[in-house]
Structures are given as C-alpha cells and as structure tokens.
Amino acid sequence: MTVRRRWIAVPVAAVAALVLVAFGVRDTETSWSSAWATAVQYPIYQNWSAMGFSDQTVRQVIRLSQEGPEVRVRLSNRYGEYPLPVAAATVAASAGGAAVVPESVRGLTVGGRSSFVIAPGGEMVSDAVRSVGAQVAITLYFAQPTGPATQHGQALATTYRANGDHAADPSAAPFTDTSQSWYYLAGVDTLRSSTDDVTVAFGDSLTDGYRSTPDTDQRYPDQLAAVGHHGPVVNAGISGNRLLTDSTVLGDSALARFRRDVLDQPGVGTVVVMIGINDIGLSGSTGPDGVVFPPVSTDQLITGFRDLIAQARAKGVRIVGATILPFAGSAYFSPERERLRTEVNTWIRESGAFDAMVDLEQALAAPGDRTRLADGFDSGDHLHPNDFGYRAIAMVIAPALAT
Incomplete structure (x- = not known):
C-alpha cells in the first residue's frame, strides 16, 4: 500500500x-x-x-x-x-x-x-x-x-x-x-505523591492493547495495578511497531523512539520491552506503508535489543525483557519465522542481557504447544491476546517489577 x-x-x-x-524544549524538574x-x-x-x-x-x-x-x-x-x-x-x-x-x-x-x-x-x-x-x-x-x-x-x-x-x-x-x-x-x-518510579511499557500492539475491549482499559499496562503493582505505569506501545525499521504508518522504530518515549518520561525508573513480532512477521514482505522490508536475522534483532539495553543503562533505567508470544495460526506464521522467534526467545531467556526477564511465551502458550496461544487467551487472530490474555501478561510482569 x-x-x-x-x-x-x-x-x-x-x-x-x-x-x-x-x-525539544521540556521541563526537566524531577518532582514530576x-x-x-x-x-x-x-x-x-x-x-x-x-x-x-x-x-x-x-x-x-x-x-x-x-x-x-x-x-x-x-x-x-x-x-x-x-x-x-x-x-x-x-x-x-x-x-x-x-x-x-x-x-x-x-x-x-x-x-x-x-x-x-x-x-x-x-x-x-x-x-x-x-x-x-x-x-x-x-x-x-x-x-x-x-x-x-x-x-x-x-x-x-x-x-x-x-x-x-x-x-x-x-x-x-x-x-x-x-x-x-x-x-x-x-x-x-502529576506531582509526585510517592517515591515510586514510573514504569514505561514499551513495544508494539501487544503493549498498545490491540483487540482488547475499547473504553475499558484492559491493555496489560492498565491491568498491572489490578494485579498488585504499585506505582505509575505509562504505555508507549504502537500497533505494528518494529524494533529495527521506521514507518510512516507503524511508527518510528523502537531504536529511534526509545529515548523520546521511554528515557525522557518524567520519573522513569523501569522499562518493560516487548517487541519483535512485527520485525519477524513482516520479514521479507511488504508492510502497510508499501515499503518492502528485507529479511531479518536473529543477530540483527539481538543487536537491536542490545542497543536498547545500552541506552537504558546509560540513563540508569532498569530494563526488563519479555519473550515474544506464540503466533502459530496467524497470518504472520511460517516455519522460518517461528525459527527466528524461538532463537530470539532463547537469547532473551538465557543471555542475561536484560536486568530481568519475563517469559510470556511460557505463560500464554497452549498446553503442549509452545508455538500457539492458549485458546483462553487468544483474541481470535492467533496473534493478539484477549482481555484475559492481557491480564495474564500483567500477572507475569508485576512480580518482575517488584523485584
């Protein structure tokens, strides 16, 4: 297109x-x-x-x-x-x-x-x-x-x-x-009413809350308070967003917008990064902006994540990495793209590169099939969670934020 x-x-x-x-003019007071x-x-x-x-x-x-x-x-x-x-x-x-x-x-x-x-x-x-x-x-x-x-x-x-x-x-x-x-x-x-730092939820449509019920605040960042997290949480998700690639439709890449949307938020202390499925799902295909996206490799995605980690640590912000959700049955799925997701998730789990890790694949996958969302969490497109799936994400992330 x-x-x-x-x-x-x-x-x-x-x-x-x-x-x-x-x-670029901003108020830099730390009381906000x-x-x-x-x-x-x-x-x-x-x-x-x-x-x-x-x-x-x-x-x-x-x-x-x-x-x-x-x-x-x-x-x-x-x-x-x-x-x-x-x-x-x-x-x-x-x-x-x-x-x-x-x-x-x-x-x-x-x-x-x-x-x-x-x-x-x-x-x-x-x-x-x-x-x-x-x-x-x-x-x-x-x-x-x-x-x-x-x-x-x-x-x-x-x-x-x-x-x-x-x-x-x-x-x-x-x-x-x-x-x-x-x-x-x-x-x-708001003027600070507590000592709690701000948590920024950063990512794509899974953070944006796509296919959750409109006007009910069922996105996972909204649900964090309901499952026990204390402190402000703000949502920096963009539906369709990619780690590596800019788009006039899907937003500036995560690499390009990380400082603006995360590190410049007043009072930020922690960021939760959940991104990569659109890099994988659009790999080697044409995006909604009409631009052909070349095939992406595991190494390229890992390099992108390491860039975000370096940016966060340079500013003293704790960075939590989330594994990429299963997507078998969706329009994005292919064996090659599943291989990419598996390799990236293995790195997120085992590398120790993030300050903390949350395994959303394990929490939301169908029993006995790590390639597919569990039916109870699937919105119907086999890619995005429903309201219950977003609640499950919040339940997994909340303890990691409290650690």
Missing part, C-alpha cells in the same frame, strides 16, 4: 505571533512523574489526523495510573509541518462519554496564556493545575486550520469532536463525532 498525504497550508496570519514551544502517556505517530488517512481540525473542539478521555495534587498536560506537534495554534484548552473530571463534571473544569495555560502555538516538531508542557481525579477529559479548541495532526492511531478509547468552541462546555451534546485515536496528546504528569 502506498501512503499518500494531502498537506493543508496554514495561513501565517492566522497563527499567533508568539511560538511558545520550540522543538508521568501518570499517563502515549507514543505519537505520523498523520494517517484512517482517522481525523490527515485533514486536521478547523473551528473544532476535540475532547479526549484518559485514565491516570497515579493521582497527585497537581497535573500538567503535554501536547505534541512532532509530526506537524506548520505551527499549531491552540485557541483554548481545558482539563476536567470525566462524567462518562463526552460529558465532564461542570465544577471540575479548569483552563489550561502555557506561561499564563490561555491560547498558544506549538512549533512544528515541538512539544508543549502546560502550567500546573489542581488535580481533577483519575478519569480525566482533556479538551482542545482549534479556531484556525491545524494542518495534519500528530496522533496515536490505536487508542482503544473514544475521542469526541464538536464544531465550534466547546472547550469549557460540560455537556456531551455538541460532541457528535467520534474516533478511536488520540490527537496531539502526548502525556499527563
């Missing part, structure tokens, strides 16, 4: 004169912890991102993994080619669907300004506001054309859109359009 984009020019006169955030995050991607035609927004309000509902007395919001224009004008922004307690609790609505500002502009390739960190609880609605109004939007494709959560300015409107009524992606939203931080 060939990916085409139609870029929309944003008139310079429509953009506020002051661009507040330049590429990431409480929710997502990995941003290029605009695509499968959602609202290719066209962007104009005189529209977008409301996105997320659940924080840890609360604190104050919160701040991170917005990203990483893949934008034009300055991004945000005319108004609010944060509020979700009341279900697109509705918010009226008395909880708080305006978001940057440097005290209620409207601001994010430079192309840049990221914005809002001023702090009082916490509104764990279930948070972040609402953005774009008065002027934004151009194509930086986004996260597989949110598995409903995003709402309204015409006109409804940033401070508590009602759900104007929000008649829905999407299953996130737009411009990169993270939410």
Whole structure:
C-alpha cells in the first residue's frame, strides 16, 4: 500500500505571533512523574489526523495510573509541518462519554496564556493545575486550520469532536463525532505523591492493547495495578511497531523512539520491552506503508535489543525483557519465522542481557504447544491476546517489577 498525504497550508496570519514551544524544549524538574502517556505517530488517512481540525473542539478521555495534587498536560506537534495554534484548552473530571463534571473544569495555560502555538516538531508542557481525579477529559479548541495532526492511531478509547468552541462546555451534546485515536496528546504528569518510579511499557500492539475491549482499559499496562503493582505505569506501545525499521504508518522504530518515549518520561525508573513480532512477521514482505522490508536475522534483532539495553543503562533505567508470544495460526506464521522467534526467545531467556526477564511465551502458550496461544487467551487472530490474555501478561510482569 502506498501512503499518500494531502498537506493543508496554514495561513501565517492566522497563527499567533508568539511560538511558545520550540522543538525539544521540556521541563526537566524531577518532582514530576508521568501518570499517563502515549507514543505519537505520523498523520494517517484512517482517522481525523490527515485533514486536521478547523473551528473544532476535540475532547479526549484518559485514565491516570497515579493521582497527585497537581497535573500538567503535554501536547505534541512532532509530526506537524506548520505551527499549531491552540485557541483554548481545558482539563476536567470525566462524567462518562463526552460529558465532564461542570465544577471540575479548569483552563489550561502555557506561561499564563490561555491560547498558544506549538512549533512544528515541538512539544508543549502546560502550567500546573489542581488535580481533577483519575478519569480525566482533556479538551482542545482549534479556531484556525491545524494542518495534519500528530496522533496515536490505536487508542482503544473514544475521542469526541464538536464544531465550534466547546472547550469549557460540560455537556456531551455538541460532541457528535467520534474516533478511536488520540490527537496531539502526548502525556499527563502529576506531582509526585510517592517515591515510586514510573514504569514505561514499551513495544508494539501487544503493549498498545490491540483487540482488547475499547473504553475499558484492559491493555496489560492498565491491568498491572489490578494485579498488585504499585506505582505509575505509562504505555508507549504502537500497533505494528518494529524494533529495527521506521514507518510512516507503524511508527518510528523502537531504536529511534526509545529515548523520546521511554528515557525522557518524567520519573522513569523501569522499562518493560516487548517487541519483535512485527520485525519477524513482516520479514521479507511488504508492510502497510508499501515499503518492502528485507529479511531479518536473529543477530540483527539481538543487536537491536542490545542497543536498547545500552541506552537504558546509560540513563540508569532498569530494563526488563519479555519473550515474544506464540503466533502459530496467524497470518504472520511460517516455519522460518517461528525459527527466528524461538532463537530470539532463547537469547532473551538465557543471555542475561536484560536486568530481568519475563517469559510470556511460557505463560500464554497452549498446553503442549509452545508455538500457539492458549485458546483462553487468544483474541481470535492467533496473534493478539484477549482481555484475559492481557491480564495474564500483567500477572507475569508485576512480580518482575517488584523485584
């Protein structure tokens, strides 16, 4: 498939004169912890991102993994080619669907300004506001054309859109359009309320939670708290992502985005790496971006993992490696690809290269058949777990995080 984009020019006169955030500018205070995050991607035609927004309000509902007395919001224009004008922004307690609790609505500002502009390739960190609880609605109004939007494709959560300015409107009524992606939203931080470090779940669709039940927070990082893990956990998975190869559809490679999506998260102490199945499954074939991916070798994958390990240790971040799940019966499967998976998993188990290892293959494989997901954990495509499978992953990972 060939990916085409139609870029929309944003008139310079429509953009506020002051661009507040330049590429790479971040608050480095150590008192903040990431409480929710997502990995941003290029605009695509499968959602609202290719066209962007104009005189529209977008409301996105997320659940924080840890609360604190104050919160701040991170917005990203990483893949934008034009300055991004945000005319108004609010944060509020979700009341279900697109509705918010009226008395909880708080305006978001940057440097005290209620409207601001994010430079192309840049990221914005809002001023702090009082916490509104764990279930948070972040609402953005774009008065002027934004151009194509930086986004996260597989949110598995409903995003709402309204015409006109409804940033401070508590009602759900104007929000008649829905999407299953996130737009411009990169993270939410809280002031530290404990000494627990942040754990970043890093990987592909198995971390992103693909084929879990939408709007129920059944991804494995969400379920870690339910099985006993204490401390914030944020999700840096991208569906289809690969360890070694960049893609405009499947995201920058794990190697390219590891610093941004893991090591730059405020308060990070541990990362769980679960990636490699797409490198193997697309080896020697054409990806959804229309690019032919050459055959991958075990040595190449191991070299990639060693690169992630070196990056993590250089920053003092503990790195946990997860074996690659069984995939027999899926569209990816072949004997040669199974050989690759087996060899990589053997290295993950036996090399001692990671600070800790979790054997997800052993935990989720069918009895007597290590090549196939157990029926009770299979979503039906023989590649992705169902809600019970994601719970099983969380149950295996939680003890490794406590060690």
